[in-house]
Amino acid sequence: MTAGALKRSSDNFSHHRGGAKRRNVRTDRDGDLVMDGPKRDRVGKTTGPGRARGGGINTAALQREVLKHVASDSSQGGPIRAAKSRPTPQGHLVELKVTGWTNSKASTQDDRGVSSLIGFLERHASKRGSLFTQKGRNPAHTTRIKKSKVEGDVLFIYVPTEEVSAYAKVDGFVFAGKNIKIEGASIRAKSSPNRQTSPEPANDVKELFQDFLSSRYNLETKVLDLSALGTDAKLNSVGMFNTTSTQSKFFPALMKICDAQFKTAQEKKETIQSVALAGNELSNITAVTTLAQTFPDLQNLDLSGNKFDSLNCLIGWKNKFRYLEHLVLSNNPLEQLQPGWETEILQWYPRLRLLNGVQVRTEEEVAERNKPKKAPLPILGPNFQDEAQIAETFITSFFAGFDTDRSALVNMYYDTDSNFSLNVNTHAMRDPIQQMGHKTQGWDAYIRLSRNLKHLNNPGPRAARKFQGPDEIRKVWTQLPATRHPNLITDQQKWSIDCQHQPGVPDPSGQCPTGVGGFLITVHGEYEELDTTNGKATKHRSFDRTFILGPGGPSGVKVVSDLWTVRAYGGYVAWKPEGLQQHPPQQETPKNLAEEISRITSMNIMYSRMCLAENGGDVQKALAAFEAAKANLPQDAFV
């Protein structure tokens, strides 16, 4: 089943195919492992809904649990064989019993093939240290059988304690055409539960898992093959799937131990690129859901030959595996039961190129799909719908006045019904270019005045931090740090100023209670705080400021509402117009384009710029707009 699915896979999954093949070879040699053999209880089968485990994995508890069941199984089940090996007189050496070799093709040799067998054992044990470390990468590590003797059909070998597990892995291998059997006091037999109480149970299970992972991992192809777990002889020999309790805990614990093998996420990503969970009788992913946490960067995943009958069975993995390139879901009921599943699953994985070995996206499509997305509309420059330069005049005099003479500014633009408040956005994003890190911002000068309704819940402080009328506003402005804003003309890129018509602003004459026409002005920019004793800049801030302008005040224009948001410096690239980038042939800078418009139309540079910005930086459109509107433009618009 698995092999079939993988055969259809294209080159991308060749790693995986290699892995499966390799394991198949070994499986074939190993009489205990039959991939498509009769199914026993499986990981997925008895793990119904409600067995899902939330939270983290308690490995220690799991190990106790697993051991408890393993122990009870052996006491209830088959006969416990007494260990036939005896403590070795050599102290550090452990005696292992090798059988099943006597009728091998090598038995015609003078020594009945014993020296060949010893060489075979040494060679294979040397390759099998613990997972990912000794194996493959450091093949120099070799193990030697220190001593051996033959008694009838039994070869006794004596090896150092720390190498026993490596020899245990050779159990079941084919030597010259015959399956050999390796037994010993510290080896759990594959074919029958034969355990003794271990002094360190935790390490015992951990070692079992590590050995298991090692046997299922292929270094060259970077595949971790967790297919057909339910038929794994080693796992079954310790009763791993005999109870639902150990079943549900097996996979999370395996993932935990797997995770512990790696120091960094990068190392993990590079070491394990593919995982196969084929042929596990999974009807949902509850039992194996932790795979997504352990291997978020997985490139290839084989889920073929399971019992998924709809994509809902996999919903927990939707939008996980952001780097998944190849997914195999063949031989699952959903192929028949959920028409159109291919289309949906494409939406789940943005980099998916191959589905069941069939190309579903080209590399170009994947690249296109995953490049930073453009906003549906381009970022444009100022949208400034002024009338008779009212808003422009206000902005120009406001920020100059705020920096130099706040008291005079209050007198000019604020009356008894004017409202002012400021709020501090202490969580605002910082300038991504400058990467100033988490430098302390120091909001002391503002925070007691901050009217951030996200944090200020009581009506009392809400009322107290809104200032109304020239006296209150003047008073609070004098408490705030001295400021220096950038020049509106020469540093115009540091500003974003939009202006739109605002109906319904209060009519000071009282003639029209529902209000008259005014302006809504939204300003984004930056300023420096100044030390008034020496005029030096101390802090660099960004701000957003909303003004509602209406009729009134000595100049005829008053501020109805002034809402000031202060935040950490966030730069000014966010509002850089994208309009020009849509016209690659135009090489001119916006300034030059505005000058060009000014030259043709005789409008002043400010108006030329606004005209250009309102038309998305397109000179032709700007000129057309000028022609349409020139009769209505004020005298001040021209040079």
Place this chain on the structure above:
Amino acid sequence: MARFDQHMLTTVSGEAAENFVDAYYTALQGSRHTISSYYCPHEVQTDGKVVPAIIWNGNLLPDVGSFQKMFENDMPYTHYDVQSLDCHVLNPTSLAADKVQGGSGAEDKDIERRMSIVVAVSGSVRLEEPQKGPLRGFSETFVLVPNPEKAVGKGPKAEKKGWLVQNQNFRYTV
């Protein structure tokens, strides 16, 4: 404005702003087909000006329908995190006294149903995909006006949205 109950103005406007912002940004993320319901009806005023007016990163949208379509069809995943919020009462008598459904009709009454509110929001928005997508800073200003359809008291008409967007300006700021 001093002639009105300042405590009431502060309380009502603050709650209205909070409720609006919670619901509105949730709709932008998860129920984009409802976006239009947050806006006042399209209207060309006597001076030729159009409400509601929506400016999005410098683009003036022709109407709410286009704005909703932009979100429904072209906008990737968005998750807005409002980090700061402030508001002022703009005009306490924005809705004429006789237009308040179930109101007294008196010029100085039912102010809690008649005020317009200017709301300033600053925050961040996660784009494209949860947790991993690019994060942008944003600033947005709304002018909310009373919904004349909403009745005083109880009943289905009293359940309608209290305030609707009349004017809006959105900018990425970081």
